[in-house]
Amino acid sequence: MADTDSTEGQADGAGLSSLPDPARAALTFGVMTEINIIAQLSAAAFEAAMPGWSVAHFGVVMHLMRRGDGATPLELARAFQLPKTTMTHTLQVLEKRGLVTMQPNPRDGRSKLVQLTDAGRAWQGQAMAQVARNQAALHERLAPGTLQALAPHLAHLRAVLDAMRDTPTRPG
Amino acid sequence: MADTDSTEGQADGAGLSSLPDPARAALTFGVMTEINIIAQLSAAAFEAAMPGWSVAHFGVVMHLMRRGDGATPLELARAFQLPKTTMTHTLQVLEKRGLVTMQPNPRDGRSKLVQLTDAGRAWQGQAMAQVARNQAALHERLAPGTLQALAPHLAHLRAVLDAMRDTPTRPG
DNA sequence: TCCTTTTAGTTCGATATCGCATAATATGGT
DNA sequence: ACCATATTATGCGATATCGAACTAAAAGGA
Structure with a gap:
């Protein structure tokens, strides 16, 4: 937070790391x-x-939609960089509400396959339409090129933080 | 999420909003x-x-440190764009652990003043030193200029979202 | 094959987040 | 002064987050 x-910290004109x-x-x-x-x-x-729903639900459903073929809970947890216990909970809610099913993974007896139901796909359509409305309002107000400017640097920052996850810096 | x-979405070369x-x-x-x-x-x-502490704690303590003079819970909630009930909870934890005190606000009987204790300032020093270590590791790996490139666009995006908070787009 | 180690997922418990309702105080109009 | 309305903070309850400990299954080595 x-x-x-x-x-x-105003960037120096040259954009150098010599601040x-x-x-x-x-x-x-x-x-x-x-x-x-x-x-x-x-x-x-x-x-x-979308009262009653969170970005956690939306993210999972969007991910499954893009991948049509279903994903394991661990894959989902990794995609969002979340602890697997958090993903377990999110999936339980989605299953209880009927948006996904969880079946045993035929490839691995320890694992499961999460798949969208028809209700899940229908919900995705509605959520996506709502998000599109919000995005349109956002784009109306945003200076042109803002998102294009952000995207590559954010991806880089994310990649670096991701790589650092395994190399913690602790008190000496 | x-x-x-x-x-x-790869940015078009011209960076236009005509995607x-x-x-x-x-x-x-x-x-x-x-x-x-x-x-x-x-x-x-x-x-x-910083095991046992969260960015929520760090953020509040940093804010109070910069403002030396103390802040009300509502000011803090607004600074972080968090619901006031969330801030109430965070402040109760900080008070219980001795990092802040909460006194009645002499200017307004409904309000309170949150202030750092000596222990709070000491904790801030330690947390800041730890964060500085992490930041150093981050800067070593980050392409030069990344943060300078991000800062203004993020500020703009935040400002726009902030302004949109009051103008929700709901289903028609 | 047997055994050790690793991996996938869950349960449990502690804490965090946050909406709703409420109490106390302030503000502004008459 | 009085009253309606707005504002500040909190209590409570529902849900979310996540670490530790656990179970079951796979992987790899002897």
Whole structure:
């Protein structure tokens, strides 16, 4: 979590990594700040638009929709970088509400296959339409090129954090 | 929530907003994807580095540190774009653990003033040192200029979402 | 084959998140 | 002064998150 009014670390004109240490810390902290708030706001917006459902549900259903062929709980947990216990819980809710089924995985006796039901596909259509409405409103207000500018740098930052997951930095 | 392997909406060379509709949706979805995963990963990294503490605690303490003069719970909730009940809970934990005090607000009988204790300032120092270590590791691996490139666009996106909070788009 | 190690998933318990309802106080109009 | 309305914070209950411990099955080595 981070807040709004951090002392802004203004990028030096050359975009170099030669910022003085406190400025670099402020910049990093500010970026994480914004990312947390954006995640917070977008989750709240989704839940306001689709009462009773969360972005966790939406994400899983979208993933299954794209992959038509079903996925295991662990694959889903990894795709979202979530602990598997969290994914277990999310899937139990989706199953109880009839959007997915969970069958034994024929390839691996320990595993399961999560698949969308017809109700799941129908729900996806409605959720997607609602999200599209929100996105249209967003695009109306957003400066052109904002998302294009963000995408590659976010992907890089995510990849680096992902790689660092296995190399924790702990107190000396 | 969103996952990793979305069909990537590759930015058109001109960076215009004239993307075809499905590509625009994929781009938006992909950006939200990355943002959610980054928030997830950075929160997990903080909690691994400071066991027993969360980014929620860190954010509040940092905010109070910068403002030396204390803040009300509502100000804090707004700074982080969180519901006030969530902030009430976070502050109760911080108070119980001795990092902050909550006194009546002399300016407003309904309100309170949250202030750091000496223990809170000491904790902030330790947490900040730990975060700085993690940031150093991050900067070693990050392409130069990544954060500088992200900062202004994230701030803009956050501002737009913030403004949209009051103008919900609901099913017709 | 037997045994050790790894992997997939769940249960359980602790904590966090957050909507709804409520109490206390402030504000603004008359 | 009085009252209607808005604002600040909290209690409560439902749900979500996630680590630790566990079970079952697979993988790999002797």
